[in-house]
Amino acid sequence: MLLPLVFNNIENAPPTIHQDDAGGMPRLVPFIDPEKRAAAVLERARAADPQAAGDLEDMHGLTQIYEMAVAGIRRVITESLPVSDEVEVTAQRR
Numbered sequence: 001m002l003l004p005l006v007f008n009n010i011e012n013a014p015p016t017i018h019q020d021d022a023g024g025m026p027r028l029v030p031f032i033d034p035e036k037r038a039a040a041v042l043e044r045a046r047a048a049d050p051q052a053a054g055d056l057e058d059m060h061g062l063t064q065i066y067e068m069a070v071a072g073i074r075r076v077i078t079e080s081l082p083v084s085d086e087v088e089v090t091a092q093r094r
Contacts, residue, residue, distance in 0.1 A: 007040075010031070010032060011032065011037050011040070011041070013031035015028035015029055015030055016028070016029060016031055017029075038060075042057070
């Protein structure tokens with residue numbers, strides 16, 4: 001069946017170059033939105049095996065909790081670092 005191969009190729013496509021305006025710097029953006037991709041994968045998993053899909057949702061929830069905890073710890077650490085008044089930034093544009 002060709003359809004799963006098409007889904008796989010679209011979902012795993014490399015990022016594309018996108019430029020917001022004529023003077024802006026180009027940047028890489030995902031071919032498809034990562035949230036939409038995750039939702040589509042979860043729907044297919046739910047249709048194939050509802051129990052496994054439930055496990056995936058539980059893992060996603062744990063991942064979100066972990067990310068929030070790490071962000072809180074990072075904030076505490078960075079707030080405790082001394083702040084320098086003088087910052088030198090050198091940028092070169094080609």
